[in-house]
Amino acid sequence: xxLRVLATMIMVIAHQAHGSGRGSMGLASGITDxxxxxxxxxxxxxxxxxxxxxxxxxxxxFILSMQRIPEGRDGGGDTERPPVxxxxxVLVDGxxxxxxxxxQNLPLILADRGFDVWIANTxxxxxxxxxxxxxxxxxRCLNLLLQPHLDQYKWPDVLLAAVLRGFWxxxxxxMVVFDLPAIFDYVYSQTGQKAHYVGHSLGTLIALASFSxxxxxxxxxxxxxxxxxxxxxxxxxxxxxxxxxxxxGEITTLFGLAExxxxxxxxxxxxxxxxxxxxxxxxxLLTSITGQNCCLNASTVDLFLKNEPQSTSTKNxxxxxxxxxxxxxxxxxxxxxxxxxxxxxxxxxxIYNLSNIPHNLPIFISYGGKxxxxxxxxxxxxxxxxxxxxxxxxxIQYIKDYAHADFIMGVNAKDIVYNQVVSFFNHQH
Numbered sequence: 001x002x003l004r005v006l007a008t009m010i011m012v013i014a015h016q017a018h019g020s021g022r023g024s025m026g027l028a029s030g031i032t033d034x035x036x037x038x039x040x041x042x043x044x045x046x047x048x049x050x051x052x053x054x055x056x057x058x059x060x061x062f063i064l065s066m067q068r069i070p071e072g073r074d075g076g077g078d079t080e081r082p083p084v085x086x087x088x089x090v091l092v093d094g095x096x097x098x099x100x101x102x103x104q105n106l107p108l109i110l111a112d113r114g115f116d117v118w119i120a121n122t123x124x125x126x127x128x129x130x131x132x133x134x135x136x137x138x139x140r141c142l143n144l145l146l147q148p149h150l151d152q153y154k155w156p157d158v159l160l161a162a163v164l165r166g167f168w169x170x171x172x173x174x175m176v177v178f179d180l181p182a183i184f185d186y187v188y189s190q191t192g193q194k195a196h197y198v199g200h201s202l203g204t205l206i207a208l209a210s211f212s213x214x215x216x217x218x219x220x221x222x223x224x225x226x227x228x229x230x231x232x233x234x235x236x237x238x239x240x241x242x243x244x245x246x247x248x249g250e251i252t253t254l255f256g257l258a259e260x261x262x263x264x265x266x267x268x269x270x271x272x273x274x275x276x277x278x279x280x281x282x283x284x285l286l287t288s289i290t291g292q293n294c295c296l297n298a299s300t301v302d303l304f305l306k307n308e309p310q311s312t313s314t315k316n317x318x319x320x321x322x323x324x325x326x327x328x329x330x331x332x333x334x335x336x337x338x339x340x341x342x343x344x345x346x347x348x349x350x351i352y353n354l355s356n357i358p359h360n361l362p363i364f365i366s367y368g369g370k371x372x373x374x375x376x377x378x379x380x381x382x383x384x385x386x387x388x389x390x391x392x393x394x395x396i397q398y399i400k401d402y403a404h405a406d407f408i409m410g411v412n413a414k415d416i417v418y419n420q421v422v423s424f425f426n427h428q429h
Contacts (some may be wrong), residue, residue: 006178007248008215008253016287018284024091024191024327032212038053038065038067038147039051039053039065039067039093039094039095039098039121039181040052040053040126041066041120043095043098043099043268044067044069044098044107044108045247047102047108048073049069049071049072049073049108049111049311050069050070050071051067051068051069052068052070052182053065053066053067053427054066054067054068054186056182056183056186057132057182057238058123058178058181058182059161059178059181059182060174060178060181060375061131061132061133061134062123062128062130062131062132062178062179063130063131063132064120064121064122064123064126064128064179064182064183065094065121065127065128066118066119066120066183066186067094067118067119067120067123068116068117068118068119069077069107069108069117069118069119070111070112070117071109071111071116072108072112072113072114073102073108073111073112074112077218079114080116080193081114081115081116082115082116082193082195082196082221082425083115083116083117083118083187083191083193083195083196084110084115084116084117084118084122084195084196084197084198085118085120085183085184085187085195085196085197085198086106086107086110086117086118086119086198086199087120087122087180087197087198087200087203087206088120088122088200088201088202088203088408089122089201089202089208089227090172090201090202090312090316090320091202091262091308091309091310091312092125092309092310092402093121093126093127093307093308093310094119094120094121094125094127094303095307095308095309096307096408096409097119097408099300099303099304099307099409100297100409100411104130104411104413104414106198106408106413106418106421107119109414109418109422110418110421110422111360113422115196115220115425116191118187118195119173120183122175122179122202123170123174123175123179123313124168124259124310124313124316125310125311125312126310126311129311131167132304134166134301135147145314149365160273166258167258167259168258168259168313168315169258169315170312170313170315170316171313171315171318171319171332172202172205172209172211172316172319172320173319173331175206175225176206176209176213176215176217178201179204179206180207180215180216181210181215181216184216184219184220185219187219188219192285192410193221194218194219194220194221195220196220196221196222196223196224196425197216197220197222197223197224198223198224198421199223199224199225199228200226200227200407200408201226201227201229201373201374201404202229202320204227204228204229204230205228205229205329206225206229207223207225208225208230208329208352208354208357208382209247209322209329209352211223211354211357211358211361212352212353212354212355213352214356214358217358217361220361221362221428222361222362222363222364222424222425222428223242223361223362223363223364224289224363224364224366224421224424224425225363225364225365225366226366226367226408226417227366227367227368227371227373227374227404227407228311228336228365228367228374228379228382229373229374229377229378230329230381230382230385231326231327231328231329231382232320232323232324232373232375232378233298233324233377233378233381234375234376234377234378235372235373235375235378236323242262244270251357258313258315259311259312259313259314260311260312260313260429261311261313261375262309262310262311263309273332290372290373290403290404290405291368291370291371291372291403291404292325292370292403292404293370293371293402293403293405293406293409293410294370294401294402294403294410295401295402295406295410295411295412295413296405296406296409296410297409297411300409300411301409304405304409310378315332318332318352319332319333328351329351329352329354330348330349330350330351331344331349331351331352332349333348333349334349352384353388354382355385355386355388357386357389359389359390359393360393361387361389361393361422362389362393362395362424362428363389363393363394364395364397364420364424365382365383365388365394365395365396365397365422366397366398366399366417366420366421367379367397367398367399367402367404368397368398368399368400368401368402368404368406368407369398369399369400369401369405370400370401370402370403371402371403371404372403372404373404373406374404383396395424396419397417399416399417401415406420
């Protein structure tokens with residue numbers, strides 16, 4: 001009887017849940033979250049730049065937020081401006097590019113240098129936490145309802161996963177197949193031009209995987225990869241290694257959550273437990289994850305911690321852990337040959353073959369000697385995968401003192417990295 005009542009409650013919530021407009025994820029009862037101020041109003045327009053908030057729908061129904069900065073602070077004139085698409089990494093959103101003063105932020109620098117700038121926000125982050133039919137808040141409600149009953153009823157893992165996941169049933173594979181194509185298509189439809197691309201961290205991984213599958217390349221002019229992530233076998237932060245070991249298996253039932261929300265209580269407890277691992281020092285959490293950044297302003301770090309981290313799916317974290325463990329760039333491993341055959345037609349997940357990336361695609365890679373996530377040895381493996389690339393189409397920059405966050409928040413990133421990026425773009429015709 002109790003199980004029947006529980007199932008009825010689930011169906012009622014599933015029936016009532018609906019989207020209640022931009023920045024709000026409410027229920028039919030009229031309870032809604034307060035509107036969320038967008039990235040344009042909080043971090044771009046306040047500095048005197050024009051900025052547009054845009055929604056882009058993916059083929060699998062996710063509604064992604066984008067911000068467009070069509071011109072510099074002094075206007076754009078009548079000149080046609082090359083589009084640049086900027087993609088952030090995991091557990092953050094597009095705000096992470098805009099935490100320094102405007103003259104130090106990459107999107108605003110590009111706008112002032114004559115580019116039409118588009119900032120992407122991946123699925124699951126606060127401005128892209130919407131879907132045409134699925135509700136993230138419904139998923140949270142289901143977690144709260146079901147958690148006390150899970151052990152009692154011993155539901156099969158497959159059924160449990162199906163009930164709990166819903167909105168959060170994806171990894172970075174779906175970003176490759178759905179998110180990047182949707183935003184590239186939209187930018188092309190609005191500008192009629194191929195776009196330059198800038199990715200950081202996970203933004204490089206999904207780009208490389210896409211390029212290797214032959215996606216995007218017909219709408220892509222060039223690619224800049226900052227702190228590139230393709231191989232993660234040498235990641236050397238104690239916290240990262242401990243997390244990867246925990247995530248190495250299927251753990252969607254570990255918290256009873258399919259959403260990995262670092263600000264939520266279950267994940268906070270998980271992170272606290274990781275901090276008790278030998279060698280893990282969480283006093284400085286950013287350094288514990290990224291390595292010793294050389295060039296961050298303390299006020300910028302404070303602002304970063306107020307805005308980030310963002311949610312992602314637990315499945316996405318598992319997929320990243322598989323990349324660490326297996327040493328290859330492959331599609332999500334369902335942990336059972338039968339399920340892999342169901343999804344891929346073979347017992348092992350297919351590998352993204354980076355040597356398939358068009359050899360004449362202009363690529364700029366910048367990486368740091370102190371980066372504990374994008375370790376130098378892993379970047380060297382990536383460069384080895386690109387050894388057949390046209391020599392004049394591959395530009396490499398190595399910055400001895402830089403770690404992972406310096407590339408997006410470093411006070412000297414404009415002089416060391418961003419000016420080189422602008423120069424690289426300007427040389428592509």
